[in-house]
Amino acid sequence: MNRIEIFVLAMFALVFSGSVVFAVEVLKLQDLWPLFFGGAVTLILIGAAHIGITIRVIRSRYAAARNRRARAFKSKVDADLAHESPDWFNRN
Numbered sequence: 001m002n003r004i005e006i007f008v009l010a011m012f013a014l015v016f017s018g019s020v021v022f023a024v025e026v027l028k029l030q031d032l033w034p035l036f037f038g039g040a041v042t043l044i045l046i047g048a049a050h051i052g053i054t055i056r057v058i059r060s061r062y063a064a065a066r067n068r069r070a071r072a073f074k075s076k077v078d079a080d081l082a083h084e085s086p087d088w089f090n091r092n
Helices: 003-026 033-084
Strands: none
Touching: 003 033
């Protein structure tokens, strides 16, 4: 887990625990529906955060692979040009 995931999970844990304390202490409810509702909302938010983080990771990996392919193609083209070009082209 990276720092963002840990932060998001900690925030949602605080939200869930806050909803439990609110349901039990403030509303003096004896039913369990607030706990289930808070748990469901927390799970939905955690799932959404994980989906967002996963999409970002996939995009960054795709971009890195695209950049590697572009660099490999550029070095191949440069090597082909250097091989076929006159001597003055190869001087630094």
